[in-house]
Amino acid sequence: MNIVADDQISTEPYTGPSGGWGSMKSVARINLREKVNPETVRELARQNKPEGVMCVSCAWGKPAHPHIAEFCENGAKATAWELTSYRTTPAFFTEHSVTELRGWKDFDLEQAGRLTHPMRYDAASDRYVAVSWEEAFADIGAHLKGYDPAKVVFYASGRASLETSYMWALMARMYGSQNLPDSSNMCHETTSVGLKSAIGSPVGTIHLSDYDSCDMILYFGQNPGVNSPRALHPLRACAKRGVEIIVFNPLKERGLERFTDPQNPIEMVTGKSTPIASQYHQVKTGGDIAAMLGICKYVIEADDQCQRIGAPAILDHAFIAEHTKGFEAFADMVRATDWATIEHESGLSRGELEGVGAIYAKSKRVICVYGMGLTQHVHGIDNLHTLVNLMLLRGNVGKPGAGFGPVRGHSNVQGQRTVGITEKPELAPLDRLKALYDFEPPRDKGWDTVEACEHIIDGSAQAFIGLGGNLARAVPATAEIEPAWQQLDLTVSIATKLNRTHLLPGKTCYLLPCLGRIETDEQATGPQAVTMEDSFSRIYGSRGKATPAADTLLSEPAIVAGIAKATLAPNPKVDWDAWVGDYALVRDAIEATYPDKFTRFNERMWVPGGFWKGVEAAHRQWLTESGRAEFNVPSTLNATGFAEAPGRFRLMTLRSNDQFNTTVYGYHDRFRGIKGTRDIVFMNRADMATMGLAEHDLVDLVGDAGSNGDRRVGKLLVVPYDIPQGCLGAYYPECNVLMPVTHKAEQSHVPAGKSVPVRVERSA
Known part of the structure; x- marks a missing residue:
């Protein structure tokens, strides 16, 4: 097998399918580079299976009857990345100062390997130096005791287990802080707010099994080939049985065009692939409201005509009458909106949208799948x-084969909210926590992720404690965030690998290395298991069996307990040591706190396919103010939140095929034909011609949102691409500098990274 070096830059179009031999080569490349041992193969064989380990990458479900290999390309990369043979030891930090490391790329920092020892930043030498766990916990606790709890941030990445997340949220509240932002604030809060207000449930309503009975799938703003490749298996099965899969996305993503199943010998040998999308509509960035309104317009006006001539209805009038509120106001707005406006705002033709509407009108069971392409806009x-x-x-909620399927990113980002990681006091069972643990929880609203950034920038935050993640790199306004981060009095990061956030030390700074989920977690009562929640609201056990990267590592629960014991006054109702010794006790505590969702938690955690926590809207129980599902009239047809202007483009930030969130596995965005670099911008050829640009010219992107300085990303290679005019694509997180923290979704405060206003200038 020919493994091509990553440093050979090319931008040749990719003509192959997703999956297939391309995936096999990509997995082989990273396994060779990370020098993994046979344990990696064993753990991949156990991944996403009953009694196995849940993937550390995305939150797609673990089926009750898994494939022989129930892992995907990105899951295999994440596993190799975690089980790498490389180590970042104290000797590494002796050789490299923090100032030097700030000049390294994201890939190179994590490529240094697994962290092995607790470290404290020494400003005099500009280096991390090893400390004991006892010394680290004692000093962190001493500092926290001196702060205003309302000014301390307890951030959580979406990978932490339910057990760790519960302990984290409890520790923060017992300390007195409601500042519990997490990955959901970065990506999915629009779903939590939007679905909650409209149908009363803040999460998706479908089961994985609903893919077996649907007859249409509407797919908006999500790229399964890169972000959740295992989702391609049910999509492939749907396509083969004739389900209409209609995609709306500015870029044509290969995973939604063609897929070769690596577990299908015939497709692998013959090179054949399965077409996925039956229609693919390249909507303008931020034009989805108009596109959906166009479909609604066709359906409503076609139903109007049926009413006039006495033909069978298209709308589900019985469902609308019994279960909804606000239909007439929305229908009137739809009727009054002209097609010219819809076409202009969506970038799609009336004929295209009416064609989709005609299919929707005759489909009986429709699933809608979506991702951050819908949520990360000002008007998300x-x-x-x-x-x-x-x-x-058409009543496509709360019946088999129909409903909402938001695709989550991190493997437990939804579950963290379920067990109390939230800055919103109304979403946490504060009275029950008070009764269980005999303390007074904070009742005021805390800071979400964007608000935490605002307080870090203005200097009012005192400390940041991070449970995983790379937040300073993931958030907007990095030019303002990075210097402000270093003015915090205390920064603490629990992590497996080095990343850029760790190179922005506060006045006191600790780096605490933890076990990975795939590794054996041996505690007082023996090897431990943890639990996660997937995108379908199902909860699973997960048990790692790989050899830990170092015998000096502690588990995440042990680190949380260590900080808690050093910070909080003793509480006879919280035995942190017992919880660390036996995670089943933590699950008992979760069950006691959330008895409606976690009944017989320890007993049910190994049920094949997981157990469902329950979603009321899936049963047509609407926990809204009206007690019904709510129609809402959109305030605009343009989700971007900014007006068109000469020279202003809509930038959509993207992940590459060699990436998961801020983790960059390499420099090969295979499906888009980019190799050896991330410094590119995808551009429509007509826009290039208008600006007099040629392929591989160098340009700068300049932020055009507000007047907060010159936000610039320089010397990007222009790559002509099939993208709507006026729209651009470039990589996240490199382009986060172009967004001020104020460029966020209304109500949900999600950074609006899928439609950023920018200008294009030739590089000097």
Whole structure:
């Protein structure tokens, strides 16, 4: 097998399918580079299976009857990345100062390997130096005791287990802080707010099994080939049985065009692939509200005509009458919106949208799948509400084969919210916590992720404690965040590998290395298991069996307990040591706190396919103010939140095929034909011609949102691409500098990274 070096830059179009031999070569490349041992193969064989380990990458479900290999390309990369043979020891930090390391790329920092020892930053030498766990916990606790709890941030990445997340949220609240932002604030809060207000449930309503009975899938703003490749298996099965899969996305993503199943010998040998999308509509960035409104317009006006001539209805009038509120106001708005406006705002033709509407009108069971392409806009809530409106028209909620399927990123980002990681006091069972643990929880709203950044920038935050993640790199306004981060009085990061956030030390700074989920977690009562929640609200056990990267590592629960014991006054109702010794006791505590969702938690955690925590809207129980599903009239047809202007482009930030969130596995974005670099911008050829640009010219992107300085990303290679005019694509997180923290979704405060206003200038 020919493994091509990553440093050979090319931008040749990729003509192959997703999956297939391309995936096999990519997995082989990273396994060779990380020098993994046979344990990696064994753990991949156990991945996403009953009694196995849940993937550390995305949150796609673990089926009750898994494939022989129930892992995907990105899951295999994440596993190799975690089980790498490389180590970042104290000797590494002796050789490299923090100032030097700040000049390294994201890939190179994590490529240094697994962290092995607790470290404290020494400003005099500009280096991390090893400390004992006892010394680290004692000093962190001493500092925290001196702060105003309302000014301390307890951030959680979406990878932490339910057990760790519960302990983390409890520790923060017992300390007195409601500042519990997490990865959901970065990506999915629009779903939590938008679905909650419209149907009363803040999460998806479908089961994995609903893919077996649907007859249409509407797919908005999500790229399964890169972000959740295992989702391609049910999509492939749907396509083969004739399900209409209609995609709306600015870029044509290969995973939604063609897929070669690596577990299908015939496809692998013959090179054949399965077409996925039956229609693919390249909507303008931020044009989804208009596109969905166009479908609604066809359906509503076609139903109007049926009413006039006495033909069978298209709308589900019985469902609308019994279960919804606000239909007439929305229908009137739809009728009054002209097609010229819809076409202009969506970038799609009336004929295209009416064609989709005609298929929707005759489909009986429709699933809508979506991702951050809908949520990360200033008017992302309008996106979600319009999507709900479309689905309510024909009663496509709360019945088999129909409903909402938001695709989550991190493997437990949804579960963390379930067990209390939230800055919103109304979402946490504060009275029950008070009764269980005999303390007074904070009742004021805490800081979400964007608000935490604002307080770090203005200097009002005192400390940041991070449970995983790379937040300073993931957030907007990095030019303002990075210097401000270093003015915090205390920064603590629990992590497996080095990343850029760790190179922005506060006045006191600790780096605490933890076990990975795939590794054996041996505690007082023996090897431990943890639990996660997937995108389908199902909860699973997970048990790692790989050899730990170092015998000096502690588990995440042990680190949380160590900080808690050093910071909080003793509480006879919280035995942190006992919880660390036996995670089943933590699950008992979760069950006691959330008895409606976690009944017989320890007993049910190994049920094949997981156990469902329950979603009321899936049963047509609407926990809204009206007690019904709500139609909402969108405030705009343009989700971007900014007006068109000469020279202003809509930038959509993207992940590459060699990436998971801020973790960069390499420099090969295979499906888009980019190799050896991330310094590119995808551009429509007509826009290039208008600006007099040629392929591989160098340009700068300049932020055009507000007047907070010159936000610039320089010397990007222009790559002509099939993308709507006026729209650009470039990589996240490198382009986060172009967004001020104020460029966020209304109500949900999600950074609006899928439609950023920018200008294009030739590089000097």
